[in-house]
Amino acid sequence: MSTSLSLPNDGTFLFRVWRPDVSGPSICALKDGVLHDVTCKAVSTVHDLLELENPAAWLTSAEGEPIGRLDQIALNSRETPDTSQPWLLAPADLQAIKACGVTFASSMLERVIEERAKGDPKKADQIRERCTAIMGESLKSVEPGSEKAAQLKDALVAEDMWSQYLEVGIGPDAEVFTKSQPMSAVGSGAAVGLHPASRWNNPEPEVVLAVSSSGQVKGAMLGNDVNLRDIEGRSALLLGKAKDNNASTSIGPAVRLFDDTFGMDDVRRLELDLKVTGEDGFTLSGHSTMTEISRDPLDLVAQACGRHHQYPDGFFLFLGTLFAPTEDRDTPGEGFTHKLGDIVEISCPQLGTLRNTVRLSTHCPEWRFGNRALMANLSSRKLI
Template identity: 65%
Template sequence: MNLDENGVWLGRVWDAKAHGPIVVTIRDGYFVDITTKAAPLVRDICEMPHPAAYVSSIEGIAVGTVASIERAAVGDYSQTHILAPCDLQAIKACGVTFANSMVERVIEEQAAGDPQKANAIRDNIGALIGDNLKNVKAGSKDAEQIKAALIKEGLWSQYLEVGIGPDAEVFSKAQTLSAVGHGAEVGLHPISDWNNPEPEVVLTVSSKGKIVGATLGNDVNLRDVEGRSALLLSKAKDNNASCSIGPMIRLFDADFGMDDVGAAELDMTVTGTQDGFVMHGTSSMTEISRAPSDLVQQVIGRHHQYPDGFMLFLGTLFAPTQDRDVPGEGFTHKLGDEVKISSPKLGELCNTVQLSTHCPEWRFGISHLMRNLAQRDLL
């Protein structure tokens, strides 16, 4: 997981002895159980006035070394293993928040999900749109002028509307408790032939709209499905194991905050176990077109409340165009691909690509969690 030893870390582990999830932090190379009756959930700690101070001071019990638990089989309930670090939070995501990825969404739409058409469309409109939009502030007068010019040229798109218009694209990425964590398989819907990982920063936000921490995420993307129609977004985004978050939430404190989020550099490597293919990618938060705090305000407010807080994917700069098999068809996943997303202050999130229909089924929902906590006398 490569976690910065100066960070205050908050996460979850499946405890084989408790037959349920526990709340953990890391101390001296050990996962330490900090689950209490007063705060049995990650959600409860994130609702506190000073989550980092609480996690730093609360006593706990070591449950195993980070190295040993990291090696455990994820999804095997007989073994203590790592879970996604969120529990009752809603899982939301922002799309088209970077100019380069915005161009690729337009290309997907124009290609109607056909990767063979993408290169020609990219040559025709990609450079024009990218050059004009790279430094444009979403919702500004300059953005309105560019919008008018693009409409005149017949190049307007719903993706450009949310990319440079006043309203951001925010969607529900996954169901509460359905996200997988570090070391897990990530799932592709079997109908997809054109897909890719999306390395992102994920904010942890309380019910009051306060940003209390950040982590990494893989917003697995089915380019062909969403490209056929934006109305297929839920089918493209919300599938079994299609959302990965982790490895742990780094809580905000004197050494880490929103300035660090805004300066974060994400590196990603995809390694094919079938063909030895290697792809490197990056995503720099310095190039985001909307302030993360503005994105949070668009999610929560008088118009919409989240009593248990939410996790918010901030979008990605990464849009793969490197050919893998057929010239002109770009990149798509193969089963067994190993995806590693890392950032110096947020650690490393690693997953293996599989079909959603072959990943472990999601069977531990909110009702199961509540019953488990009650049986352990934590409610």
């Protein structure tokens, strides 16, 4: 598997790296191909950095200890790293990890199909044909919460085609859920996990926003919001089981902080590519463009936090995906599902490449280093 992170030459990138010599994580800046540990008392966590008025300016000017070339650290960022050398982590620590669902019309349709198939992939094709015949392209032209959306709802209710997924897709309220716990996401190169009960699943390439406690967006990165189609399709009440499992979230390879070269308008225009390569020789390609998102990213941030809900440690927010694979992998009519050993690569020219190998959650390394362990480690290093 390639270890290139494919980062652009410009931009300010925030990395988080495990340092075996201090038995804990460090905040790192990239300078001339070398990662510099800039962790200090003033900025001992990613949270601290994102609370600054201008995180990019601070990271650019911070002096730190060089800990190794990025290409070498990326090479060691794999399922079984050399634990005597540094490796990349997900660039999040104290933040809640939230996600928005059903924010693109095509994936909205697939959620309806999952629900009506009750998690059975054999029924997907027939249901897809009926849904497409009734809805056509109508979902793509509707502004969520608008009068036109209300009229479409009435028409779909009359056809017995209304769904809870359409409610959050074109209704006034976005779906915002907890994807995983603070400190639980894995970084580029690590294994990403599937719950062993799932038999119908897929990757979800997404843009992830880094948001401060005041609700200000400070940067963006790539993420894989692993989707268990059968479990969530059986019941939306199983969303927690479908989404929040060991190693079920990958984020990285780094946060691109907002600066003069990159901002929210750039996020709105991002183009993501997905490639899945199986040990069986199967390959799958996909593409997602942020220009087709049905809700503006800042609207999603506002629906996630505000007077109704605060995040004192900030949060990372998955923005949803356009990608919903329907290509058959094995059995005709059953579409795509992962096989163990799949390599998932999510790439974007402005944000780099996030790579992970698909395993069962029960076979991925157990998540042991949580908030308490982080505080104890920082205290032992006299950083808090």
